[in-house]
Amino acid sequence: MFGFILRRLLSGVVLLFVISTLAYMLLYVGGGNIARRILGQQATAETVAQKTTELGLDRPLLVQYIDWLSHAVTGDFGTSWFTGEMVSSGITSRLGVTLSIVIGATVITAIVAVIIGVWAAVRGGWVDKVVQGVSILGFAIPGFLIALGLVTLFALNLKWFKPTGYVPLTESATGWLATVTLPIIALAIGGIAGVAQQVRGSVVDALQRDYVRTLRSRGLSFNRVVFKHVLRNAGGPALAVLAVQFVGLLGGAVIVERIFAIPGLGQVAVTATSQGDIPMVMGLVVAIAAMVVIINLLIDLLQGWLNPKVRLA
Structure with missing residues (x-):
């Protein structure tokens, strides 16, 4: 197991290096x-030249990158x-x-997707x-339309939630719940x-395996076979899809945070990108x-726990 974790950590470090290098360039x-x-646009050419020198942008690109990387590895972006502001x-x-x-959405996604799948x-x-039809419909509708619909119905019309804003959990648990729901x-x-479709397909495939018939012939109840054995074998592909969904949720959070006026990374990302604030974007x-x-490391560990063969792959 230690070697399995070490390999995943090393591959993660390499991935971070490649992504940061490509993004910087x-x-x-x-x-x-x-x-x-x-x-x-009103600044003089002399002032612009001074600013370029001040930021170190007059140096070769490779020198700039090495300087940034040497500080970034220490946490200084x-x-x-x-x-x-410090990045x-x-x-x-x-x-x-x-x-x-994002974590709240991931947990809800995992629980509900497993149940309906x-x-x-x-x-x-x-x-x-019906489940497949509803799943396709939910996957097809853009996230910002869902967010706008939820705001209109539950915040503006029914007044159950606040339409915008964020209350930290440290200030009020109920206020935080009302703003993140x-x-x-x-x-x-x-x-x-997406995850429900994967769970459904994996479970259908697992139910057709010989070991299910063998377990049933030994007198095990159908529910016990499903929840103790079938889900364990079907969990690997579902976890892989859930990891991909987490990445998608990070991207979707940018739009959702803008709609609900939540002061998260989404607002920073949009502002920094539109301004060309490269240190903040790189951070x-x-x-x-x-x-x-x-x-991905956590998902790999869970898959290795569910299926020991994964650790040897």
Whole structure:
């Protein structure tokens, strides 16, 4: 198991390096005149040149990247070119907000998808058709339309929730729950559709295996076979899809946070990207890539626990 974890960690580090390198190169190649963008069109050429030197943008790109990387490995991602805020503090102060929404949506997705996926696979018939139809519909509808619909119905019309804003959990548990419920549901609906389909297919395939008939012939109840053996074998593919969904939820959180006016990473990402704030964008790229690596590691560990053969792959 230790060797399995070590291999996954090393591959994660390599992935972080590749992603950060590509992102850095692409941002600077397509960044245009960054100093001019910061100072505005009214700035003189002399002022722009001074700003370029101040930011170190007059150095070769490779030198700039090595300098950034040497600081980044220590957790120092520099300061925002537009606000002067430390990139690391700007991200960490908002990371908990985004994670509370994304993790909540992931948990809801996993629970609901397993329930309806197993239900559709076991019952079959019209239940299976209805579940598949609803899943396809939920997957097809864009997340921002779902979010707008939830705001209109439950916040503006029924007044059950606040339409915008965020209350930290440390201030009020009920207030926090009231502000994250609709964003979590908006994110989870699309994820449930994709994972439920995978769970349903995996369970249907597992139910046709010989070991199921063998267990049933030994007198084990159908429910025990399904929940103790079938789900264990069908869990691997479902976990893989759930990991992909988590990455999609991170991207979807950007839009959802804008709709609900939640001060998470989404607002920072949109603002930094539109301004060309490269230090902040790079910090966000590394933070999101690190989260993806961690989630994939956890999924690999769960798959290794469910299926020991995975650890040898």
